[in-house]
Amino acid sequence: MTASSLGLAPATRPNAALAERFLRIRYRTRELAARLQPEDTVIQSMPDASPTKWHLAHTTWFFEQFILGRDERYVSPNPEWHYLFNSYYQSVGPMHARPRRGMLTRPSLSDVLAYRARIDDAIAERIERGDDEALPMLVELGVQHEQQHQELLLTDIKHAFAQNPLEPTYAPDAPRALSVAAPALQFVSFDEGVVEIGYAGDGFHFDNEGPRHRTYRQAGSIANRPVTNAEYRAFVDDGGYRTPTLWLSDGWATVQAEGWQRPLYWDEACETEFTLQGRHAIDPHAPVCHVSYFEADAFARWAGARLPTEVEWETMAAALPVKGNLQDSGVFQPRAITFETELGQMYGDCWEWTMSPYVSYPGFRPLDGALGEYNGKFMNGQWILRGGSCATPADHVRSTYRNFFPPHARWQFSGLRLGNDR
Template structure:
């Protein structure tokens, strides 16, 4: 090895690349751990158009590194199969023509074993690249790795969502894992309200701060927020059950027009995965069918259901600015994937204001998913990552029981259409300040 090569390896940027390689290997291993309990037959199922087969997720996150890092920057890289660029492109129209989302369950070939070979092929190439990166392209390579790892973490959460939906359709009620951490035996306690004064708040990610954030969080800006109150915890299953028992799904009074139309069309009578057995409500979890814990946060409800409950309760959903203004001063602690419940659980009543804001359930806000002032998409095909979806979606905040703890932050903006229920989604209440 020449002195020049020695010098190249010892540069701070090259050392930084090796640190990113370790992070890459950790995230990639976590994805495969999620799929380890599956049988091969499970990998192929697509239970609805919003759900992707687990096999497709495994391939797509590998394709992301191939398409946006290896092919542009690895001088000797060769793909295993050119057809993968078509099969596993999700929605990047400027990159190529994606395979239709609703038909992903039809991709019986490549096989599950082929997909794992594809992942291993990508991992070897990424290791080669990050161990000996081209110095002229290293900043851009690392910028894309920094995006690719949170992208894979998003798909880890989607895997939990999709696996749960897939198994729930099976009349045998198969259990994903029978060794999950048991739920707490805590009581939720009375709902408490905390007030915040009117004032100008800074909303969005500060680009001067260290740490990754998506482009949709950028554009830190001032926003005036009127005085408001917010609850110290999300609405529980028990509280939502009271809404159901009061005829919440049977009367249009509290529903938005689109929400009520959806209730009638879909025949909703309860949150997704709930079923009544011998007069007791149960729900399907990744640990099987279990009685509903009345003290745990209600989960798998749509924006329409959250909005209807809030109206019934004489309150409303918080705006995302209100939510962020409160969450910025709250420790990022909660029930994340690391706690291994994979289900919302009752939390200890906290004396700190305003209680727990992170984990358990993604919390619907009353805010439409729209760009912040000065929003700019990323250059090239990666500009399709977030900006193209800023229509017909509502913002959720805070992470959930399937979110990696190091993936979340107070400014994180998740988004789903208002009818979506298969995410780990719940809500808390807000209202105008009372004199």
């Protein structure tokens, strides 16, 4: 395995910096989970979500499997846990069924935390030893994987708490921004022509972000900000969920089967929403969130527009700094903000659905070995989202980052920005 096969240049920073980054990100996961009671960490509210305890264990298993396991002399203290905490790496071995992760009352939370501490010590020792050329790249992949699960931990516990009639509050002390009027919706145009997308550089990137390549972009425009709660409420009030001609066929079937009438976490009156900060009045100026691709597409059609392509989104976002309402702000909820740039809120608040299916770029090659299962095998029946959310770590997202989910998914912090052909 080489640095280039992992999408990384050979590490040049001292081992101490690598160890600090590893331990800092691992600690951040513990910090996010520390707000919960032990009982909270076991629940699985639906098959697509996972218990917090499982996230804590699986991310640890990842380091044990793909770093410690490289040493033939390594003996796992709990080899039976490999079956429990493998996610989808078929080439590594069998795994416990995903929809039944909530049945794993054992090992206990204290056992899992002790497991994390033990593996953290072992990885830190490996980093200090510095005798494995591939170690810096593998550690970086592992911490990026950990950051993905930090976001999933937040979205999954939000879904779990929303099922409880008591509506537990995850972050009652999180700062709440005052509502400010959203800027008027405008479209920023771009010319047609050959453009380049995909990652270029020496830093980390996932294999699905490359290779960088040329493609053609038609002339069009993209909205200066995401769609707001007030704008989406108008769609609801205008019968958007009762008008089949606005929906893709599978979308309309899902609306009927699931009884959707509004975004996830809105109350029936469309006046309040459940958040990680508790239940609060819906801010009309904040970006709408927790809508599926089907809902985003239907809204765009109702608005006389469409969703942008990922080519359009990336080429317009590439020159912008990666800053915004991300996980590091501690808000854990999309919020209305003012901005001075032509395009606002491209990063943070909510992931933005694009009209692009999740497929490979020309010349794509997955990672070698079992790590090749990380991204490539999911390039089927899913759609691309861009930009990160209020649950995404700030140093984890970039303009080329390709998130992906099936079109019915809406428990993630997912919203939309409009695009147009003119």
